[in-house]
Amino acid sequence: MAEIKKLDRAELKANAQSFIEEYRKLKEIGFINQTGDFFPSVHYPPITMYQPITQEELFQSYRIPDDGLFDIYAHIPFCAGRCLFCHYPVQLGPGQDSEKDRYLDALEKEMDIYMGVLGLDQIKARSILVGGGTPTYLTPAQLRRFLDYFVKRIDLSKVTQFNYDVDPNTLLGPEGEERLRIMRDYGVDRLTIGVQALNDRTLGYMNRHHSVREALDSIEASKKFGYKLNIEFIFGYPGQTIDSWIDDIEMAMTLDVDEIQMYRLKVEAYGDYQGPVKNIIEKNTLRVLGDEETLMMKRIAIDMLKENGFTENIRRVFSRTKKDFSHYAWNQCCMLYDELGFGLTAFSSLRDRFGLNTQSFEEYYALIEAGKLPLNRGLVRSEEQQERWGIILPLKNSYVQKKLYRERTGESVDSVFTEKMARLKEHGLVVEDGQRISPTPLGAFFADEIVQQFHSPDYIPFAREEYKEGPLNPYLP
Ligand SMILES: C[S@@+](CC[C@H](N)C(=O)[O-])C[C@H]1O[C@@H](n2cnc3c(N)ncnc32)[C@H](O)[C@@H]1O
Ligand code: SF4
Numbered sequence: 001m002a003e004i005k006k007l008d009r010a011e012l013k014a015n016a017q018s019f020i021e022e023y024r025k026l027k028e029i030g031f032i033n034q035t036g037d038f039f040p041s042v043h044y045p046p047i048t049m050y051q052p053i054t055q056e057e058l059f060q061s062y063r064i065p066d067d068g069l070f071d072i073y074a075h076i077p078f079c080a081g082r083c084l085f086c087h088y089p090v091q092l093g094p095g096q097d098s099e100k101d102r103y104l105d106a107l108e109k110e111m112d113i114y115m116g117v118l119g120l121d122q123i124k125a126r127s128i129l130v131g132g133g134t135p136t137y138l139t140p141a142q143l144r145r146f147l148d149y150f151v152k153r154i155d156l157s158k159v160t161q162f163n164y165d166v167d168p169n170t171l172l173g174p175e176g177e178e179r180l181r182i183m184r185d186y187g188v189d190r191l192t193i194g195v196q197a198l199n200d201r202t203l204g205y206m207n208r209h210h211s212v213r214e215a216l217d218s219i220e221a222s223k224k225f226g227y228k229l230n231i232e233f234i235f236g237y238p239g240q241t242i243d244s245w246i247d248d249i250e251m252a253m254t255l256d257v258d259e260i261q262m263y264r265l266k267v268e269a270y271g272d273y274q275g276p277v278k279n280i281i282e283k284n285t286l287r288v289l290g291d292e293e294t295l296m297m298k299r300i301a302i303d304m305l306k307e308n309g310f311t312e313n314i315r316r317v318f319s320r321t322k323k324d325f326s327h328y329a330w331n332q333c334c335m336l337y338d339e340l341g342f343g344l345t346a347f348s349s350l351r352d353r354f355g356l357n358t359q360s361f362e363e364y365y366a367l368i369e370a371g372k373l374p375l376n377r378g379l380v381r382s383e384e385q386q387e388r389w390g391i392i393l394p395l396k397n398s399y400v401q402k403k404l405y406r407e408r409t410g411e412s413v414d415s416v417f418t419e420k421m422a423r424l425k426e427h428g429l430v431v432e433d434g435q436r437i438s439p440t441p442l443g444a445f446f447a448d449e450i451v452q453q454f455h456s457p458d459y460i461p462f463a464r465e466e467y468k469e470g471p472l473n474p475y476l477p
Helices: 009-028 055-059 097-118 140-153 173-185 200-206 212-224 242-254 277-283 291-307 327-334 361-369 383-397 402-409 418-426 441-445 447-452
Strands: 069-076 123-132 162-166 190-196 228-235 259-264 311-314 317-319 339-342 347-350 353-357 375-380 430-432 436-439
Touching: 009 242, 009 291, 055 097, 055 375, 069 097, 069 327, 097 123, 097 140, 097 339, 097 361, 123 327, 140 173, 173 212, 190 200, 190 212, 200 242, 212 228, 228 242, 228 291, 242 259, 242 291, 259 291, 291 441, 311 327, 327 339, 327 383, 383 402, 383 436, 383 447, 418 430, 436 441, 441 447
Parallel strands: 069 123, 069 339, 123 162, 162 190, 190 228, 228 259
Antiparallel strands: 259 317, 311 317, 339 347, 347 353, 353 375, 430 436
16 A cells, blocks of 8 residues: 555645635636536547548548557447446447357457558557457456457457556456456556546446445555556545545555556546436436536646655656556557557547548447448548647647647647637647747636647537627637
8 A cells, every 4th residue: 555645634625715716717718618528638639529421531642651550549338337427329228248248259250441541461559459348348358268269369469558447346256356367467557447436336326337445456456466557536426525525536546556547537428328317417316526526636636646746747647657558548649649449339549530430339340240340420621621630639638749740630729729829828728839838827727728729629529609799719710
């Protein structure tokens, strides 16, 4: 157990309360929408806003990167039960082994179809992320089978990180140990564990299918196999309190994990499936937190983590050292490298285009059966969209590298969106030097809102009337 520096709670709350004054001012100048709702910027244009596209249109005149490397994502959409905050289309419950086999067959075929489209016999990977769903909610035999065919198609010789996103329960007991061993044997070296909360009452409100004890046991079990560990939390969930959240972060810091990641609860769906949390909030059966209380939680956690020596290497993930971060996220969102995604809901993020797979199991199976990629939406970005994308992804996640921006867009970042940049600087939200444009600490806190300044009016997540008409209204040119 790591020693931690405990901070005075009254002081933490008072600092967070005064920070809320800043937040209110930012709402007054139109920077943040008045309802206080938020929209996480994950891609540009936003993932939910793509039009249908065919495989032929998406890959027309696509060129493999010069070094032949890709970051790779694979998605396994099965889980033990439905967590109430979750908006992912997944198949639930035990007894679906034959359905999982069917899915694994399809995923294998999809990889072959994709390699055919790219004209490759094997795909050279730079980093790998396997997510879900719960990609470890497979029997050990299925997990081995998946990894076996996966690594036959993916060349791992240049991989710098191989991450699995897992749920604590699947790492427990003899089966859990077997899974941990199998993943390690195939080269997995980092686990992202969905802990969500370290409070049994909160876990119950979320309908998580594990207890705090089980989450802690899963961390210990993973450590024995030498994995790097990132643990994930949600804040702003109904029924949580500022004090229960402080307890969670204090305990998280004692756990000797490498990274702590936190997500603000997203109530509205960001894909096609709306999770149950909206209904819970509407029914008001649990105490619902407002935007200010939720942001106080975020402020407090950041203050606690920074005081304890954690750094935010990539947005909303706090690491003990500068060398621990998700390579997959860094490569895709900060370096703007090409990423290929396989599986239901997976996306491929390429230098000048984006393809999104279907969210329907039946459509997924039918397209693959027909020898097609299971794509149903996407876009080849225009020059203007490319110029926005090249700022939005890196500024949200770290900083814009001027040289890289020129390579990816053909433009100098100093010559685009100059008025917007000047306004953000004037309000203390971004800073610039010869090499980079970076958010200030205040800007980093509101990274989603900063980058929404660079969305075209068609893709700003909230309507114009939801923002005040101030100097940072995102609809201003
Ligand atoms: C892709 S999810 C799946 C993780 C894994 N299946 C698990 O449950 O542990 C990755 C993370 O996103 C976060 N997340 C999922 N739904 C969310 C929501 N509605 N709002 C905020 N964060 C969410 C959770 O912390 C979750 O661990
Ligand atoms: S949060 Fe994870 S375990 Fe829960 S339903 Fe969603 S994908 Fe499954």
